[in-house]
Amino acid sequence: MPFTLDIYRYDQGVDEVPHRDRVEVDMPTNQTVLDALEWAKSEKDGSITFRRSCRSAICGSCAMNINGTTGLACKTPVDTVLRSDNSVAVDPMPNFQPMKDLVVHMDPFWDKYTRLKPYLQPRDNDSDNERERRVSPEDMKKLVAVANCVMCATCYALCPVVSVDPAFAGPAAISYAFRFIEDVRDSKRKERAAQISEDYLWLCAHCYACSYCPKHVDPQDDIIAVKRATIEEGMLDEPGPRHALVVAKTIKKTGMLHETEVIQGTVGRFNIKGLIKVAPFGLRLAMAGKMPPMFLKPVPKVDEIKLIFDTLEAPVQA
């Protein structure tokens, strides 16, 4: 059954504003969106531009927006996304500068990756080793998921933090930081943790938009693990780790997340400038009659909660 590709068209050297072309595609809808684009390019309009290579979700080239959400065109059958008017909209990935049609400037994404020095930096030299550096299957297991990353940038395009603050490293780069931080052969754990902290590791908003990873890397778990690594490496003097540790402290003490203490403990009790900055928000809450309590009565049997923290040796803010 024929269907329509509704394609974003733009050429940075020529067009001031983008426009859209509707191309009738005469092929079965059980083919992929990439197949449809290839057909449109070869049969209807050779100027339609997009990146593709392997056609089997290995190279990561063909990530684009399909009906408003990002994914690999080669992994998306047309009939799973066909809209009620029998069309599929294809757009360049958001969070990137468009270059031509569906091709975007990938530089910010690569920059954040290369800043990590994404190669193994072992303690010893190659010449010190008679054979390869051995890793136990157990140690390698935690790196398997991230090894599937094809750097298609789907997670980066879907990230709502990147969309308002391009300084954030984004999910893929943090997953790569995890890949080296957790590699037993690597010697730069602290340096890597410091680098990714500088690139706003703690700005991850816990939204799980990156759970749509077409290769099931699920960067969220890696992000949490890298945060724990920065705490283990003693990088505590930032709002992020302060927040995590003061939340733990108040839960251990009262059973509840005590909002008032968490705000003070995150900003810093003696950080007058910081406290003044959050004051308007607090004032607005107060004016609406919703000031969180200054003191919190512990929940019944709070000793059980303390015991859980102590048994698991869970860290809390000092």
Add this chain to the structure above:
Amino acid sequence: MTATLEQPSLKRRSKSAQMRKYGFFPGCVAKESCKELFTSTMLLAERLGIELVELTAASCCGASVLNDTNRDVARVLNARTYAQAEALGLDDVITICSTCTGHMRAANKELLESETHMGQANAILGKFGAKYNGGVMVRHLLWLLIDDIGLDALKAMVVKPLNGLKVAPFYGCHIIRPESVNGWESSRNPHSLEDVITALGGEAIDYAGKTRCCGFHIQLEKEGTAANMVGQNMRMAKDRGAEAVLTPCPLCHLALDGYQADSAARWGRTDLPTFHLPQLVALALGVDPSLLGLNKHINSPGMLLQSRNLAPAHVA
């Protein structure tokens, strides 16, 4: 998968549902800065004829933050909460916060799927005589409304229809993502809030921001980022004609209601009043609006509600 554990299926009608008596986990925010959410939930439950038994000794769910310090502690704390529900003979724990929903379900999934995790939790719980048998299901009030009450029944209970009030749904990430943990409805294209809005006589506004993040969890990390996320989403809602926002999450509520003033410089003024889910449902079901804490919002819904004959302006 442990063979001895009873795996609660998502659509199974729970014992709690049959008794109309549920374990209730209000979460920290409904007990601290959003007390109006707690109050309106209890009033709505009364109107629906269900009993919510508050688990008063429960701890915080971990709020997606505790995992950043230790990977086990939130799971064991939640096992303790589930054990409390089981001890009361309740197999449903109802939440009123998207973040509680997602993180309690994630902890439960880990406990049910791993003997190691369940064993670790029960070894610690055993020290104070508690045990979790794996028989609890965590659900949000939103899902209870649809699965146990039913949209038709809900519609039949409406005494004060919303008169076409244009409401933008805002889900809150953790009630839909990741799908492997929630999976109650499509995370890319959910429609439960829209269904509830329509059943109450309102008009649900469709906009891309409805499944996006409010930025709550990073409000203190870097100045302006969370406010920009709020502004971006509220701009989309406003441009589609929204007059108000409805959210099942008090964290989203704090961010959306609290930061629209800060986001105005970049995204233009939006000033959308934001309702907690039970507030708007209770209002349509005829609960006295002056009891719903509608005056506890920064962007006041007073004029809007008065214009639709839903409440006198002074109660909001």
